[in-house]
Amino acid sequence: MKVMVIGSGGREHALAYRLAQSDKVTDVYVAFGNAGVDLESNKKIKRLRIFEYDHDALCNNAKKLGIDLTVVGPELPLSNGIVDHFEDQGLSIFGPSKLASQLESSKSFCKDFLEKYDIPTAEYATFDDEAEAISYIKQKGIPIVIKADGLAAGKGVVVAETEAEAFEAVNNMLSGNQFGEAGHKVVIEEFLKGEEASYIVLCDGVNVLPLATSQDHKRVYNGDKGPNTGGMGAYSPAPVVTPEIDSKIMNEVILPTMKGMIAEGMPYKGFLYAGLMIDTDGQSRVIEYNCRCGDPETQPIMLRMQSDLAELCLAACNEELHQHSIEFDPRPAVGVVLASGGYPHSYGDGKEITGLENVDETQTKVFHAGTIVQNDQLLTKGGRVLCVTSLGDSVADAQARAYQEIEKITWHKMYYRRDIGYRAIDRENTAK
Ligand code: AMP
Ligand code: GLY
Secondary structure, three states, X not given: OEEEEEEOOHHHHHHHHHHOOOOOOOEEEEEEOOHHHXXXXXXXXXXXXXXXXXXXXXXXXXXXXXXXXXXEOOHHHHHOOHHHHHHHOOOOEEOOOOOOOHHHHOHHHHHHHHHHOOOOEOOEEEEOOHHHHHHHHHHHOOOEEEEEOOOOOOOOEEEEOOHHHHHHHHHHHHOOOOOHHHHOOEEEEEOOOOEEEEEEEEEEOOOEEEOOOEEEOOEEEOOOEEEEOOOOEEEEOOOOOOHHHHHHHHHHHHHHHHHHHHHOOOOOEEEEEEEEEEOOOOOEEEEEEEXXXXXXXXXXXXXXXXXXXXXXXXXXXXXXXXXXXXXXXXXXXXXXXXXXXXXXXXXOOOOEXXXXXXXXXXXXXXXXXXXXXXXXXXXEOOOEEEEEEEXXXXXXXXXXXXXXHHOOOEOOOEEOOOOOOHHHHHHHHHHO
């Protein structure tokens, strides 16, 4: 089987790595990929220098290369209809249609859907008028959460602790054009308390198979402080999701979502990522849906996955997921993102990365994100550069191993958090 992965981040490197483990898979092409793909020791993994927005070129190459399955990493090609485009040409592609991917691409679509199908989420209202938005904020009080309606690369959410912050966020989005078209409508919602977890499932339109649970760290600094980023590290499983909470999530969130999407005439096929807030009573509420895998959650999840991902994605394209099960290594995995100093604000590219050859890869995999090779040198090219991901007998052990390997890697102004997985480690320590 020949597979194509669309995307160029750490998530796509991890998906390609796992897809290539299948005995049935002969080639995994990653478009556009990164230097990690070029340097892969598994020679089934190859790079295809076609950008993820070039649907025609991707489709033509899929036909030319005889690709049997395409897996889409990022949200943008999905919300631009790449799945519809491929399927119109008779190609198998794992991902939601343009309509179904509105669960991520429009926060107001998502919130209206959740309300209609009685799926637990924060109370909310939608506005395009600034005065009305401000009067709603005054009525509800702080803390309160302001979200740009459209895709804003994870940056369109402001958790406002003061009225002034909330007014400023609304003003920036509605009048200041901060996120362009994506911010011309805002969703204002209740602040939810609790612990976040990422719950990602494979869907075939009707059936679902959950991946292992995970948790990421979105804030840039230790202790979950500072601005939001795409994610500074993640681990799997997330112990906050106990078996009881897990089955509640399936019954109250995931299965009603699948049924609701069928009722809306847009059955959901692809990875579905529920970002959940779990409160102290064990109630889970949907913070957001993503129509793709998480980055960096995918890196630890793929390191733990033991089943044949290519077979599962193909089964999902044929609505046959109910005939399959999915296995994960019981050992936890922790992934620490190594970022360019300055991220998520401005940072410089082109710094030479050294030391990767010294990493002991027995229980560790270094997934690449923003990297390129130029004149035989490995250079940074992006905010999130690498994700060093390790397995261990406990989260503490996996974390210690990841940090031990990170010591061997360096570049000018490399930055990373020192506490990835701390909540799970606190739980491990309490249980002792
Ligand atoms: P989102 O892009 O919707 O996932 O939001 C980014 C981050 O903002 C989430 O991961 C949460 O940490 C936080 N957040 C979003 N919505 C809420 C909410 N209603 N209550 C509390 N925190 C939230
Ligand atoms: N790590 C969060 C996301 O992928 O959206």
